[in-house]
Amino acid sequence: MARAPAAPVADVSVDLIRAAGVKVTRGRVRVLDALHAARQPLSHAEMEMRLDEGSEPAMDRVTLYRILDSLVACGLALKAVDTRGVFRFSAAGAQRQHANHVHFRCTDCGGVFCLKAEPPPPPRLPRGFRLNELAFDLRGTCAGCSSREAV
Amino acid sequence: MARAPAAPVADVSVDLIRAAGVKVTRGRVRVLDALHAARQPLSHAEMEMRLDEGSEPAMDRVTLYRILDSLVACGLALKAVDTRGVFRFSAAGAQRQHANHVHFRCTDCGGVFCLKAEPPPPPRLPRGFRLNELAFDLRGTCAGCSSREAV
DNA sequence: GCTACAAATGCAACAAGGTTGCGTTTACTG
DNA sequence: CAGTAAACGCAACCTTGTTGCATTTGTAGC
Incomplete structure (x- = not known):
């Protein structure tokens, strides 16, 4: 020591x-x-x-x-x-590492899964709008909850 | 009639x-x-x-x-x-008609604005995952709040 | 180490958003 | 049309978050 x-x-x-x-x-x-x-x-x-x-x-x-x-x-x-x-x-x-990728949020268990994909480019904004953050979230059922549901 | x-x-x-x-x-x-x-x-x-x-x-x-x-x-x-x-x-x-387009959420006033753009195609999901909903949210300052800030 | 000043803190009061309890009114059932 | 459960109005309360102001504290400059 x-x-x-x-x-x-x-x-x-x-x-x-x-x-x-x-x-x-x-x-x-x-x-x-x-x-x-x-x-x-x-x-x-x-x-x-x-x-x-x-x-x-x-x-x-x-x-x-x-x-x-x-x-x-x-x-x-x-x-x-x-x-x-x-x-x-x-x-x-x-969370810096979470800033630039896509998340899958399970609506059953609440879990958040990081997907390897990059978020798509933002669309054009109306005049005067300022973009700070971009969130591409997929919601659904994760593998675990899906199989548990099937029971 | x-x-x-x-x-x-x-x-x-x-x-x-x-x-x-x-x-x-x-x-x-x-x-x-x-x-x-x-x-x-x-x-x-x-x-x-x-x-x-x-x-x-x-x-x-x-x-x-x-x-x-x-x-x-x-x-x-x-x-x-x-x-x-x-x-x-x-x-x-x-809500059903909101499911398929992009939203801009103002972090100042909380307002939600619908953008004309279509959401990008979802990336491939891992085996067993089921997609229900897709949310492409942009966060920032809306035109109204931007101009008000500038004063 | 000491001083000065801006930044940070503590306190009190306030404001918005939301909930609970209770007595009264109203929409539906028979 | 009477009875009843649900919905309503009111008052009070709770939680979350903010503002103003006097006091304390961290830090730069000596």
Whole structure:
């Protein structure tokens, strides 16, 4: 062993935040750490619960909203809406790889499958419209649910 | 001619609601009519405004929520979440014609715009996967919100 | 290390969207 | 036409998210 340094210096989140050109605050580090530790996008409420579990004092509700938005603004996190209409946040690195391909979403199990195909080029937009993002989603039944249905 | 009966009996919405096996109330008919007349999915707020324009007395906020949910429950309407996290409703029949073209979703106002373009052909699916629906969504800022931003 | 300033935080209040409970009215059944 | 379950209106409440302002804190420059 003898590998762990005296202080936890090698904090990935700190470096990322600094590199993004914004202030490195305890709140931002905690939140970004939590986003990186999560395997699914987290809602504000879920994030609040996770932060409460730690030893540090609870963070203000509004501050958490602002931290999440600031992480999105500087490209370290992504914001999306879930089926209930609630915003969910995820670490940006986790999804960069999802930006440029097609997804299959199973309407039975909710699973998301990445297809190898590239998304098609966007059609021409009416005057004044600005494109930010492109989602080509196929919905249907995945192989597992299909065979289970057949029973 | 001589086809039109004395009373406005040929109300499509009334027949649909009756056929769905739920009570035919004035509220439900008004809402379903509005959904059929709309070319885009409507939010609760937009629906409220449209109903206010008519001559009939305004409908209670909660009642509108319940009517919309009841129409969804009996299959006459569809409920989806827009990019701002607000629920939008559309007539169930209308959705079939939306199945086969491209949508632009404004991340500012949540509006949904139908583009003239046809969706691209689906890529090949892995064995066992069954395709039901195909959604090619573009996200960005619509013309209205773009110009408003520029001010 | 100290200072100054902008950025970040905490708090209170607010706003929009949506839900629940309950008493009253209304559409359908017999 | 009476009885009943469903639908309605109202009030209150909840969750999610935002705004304004005073205070604290991170960081650049000395």
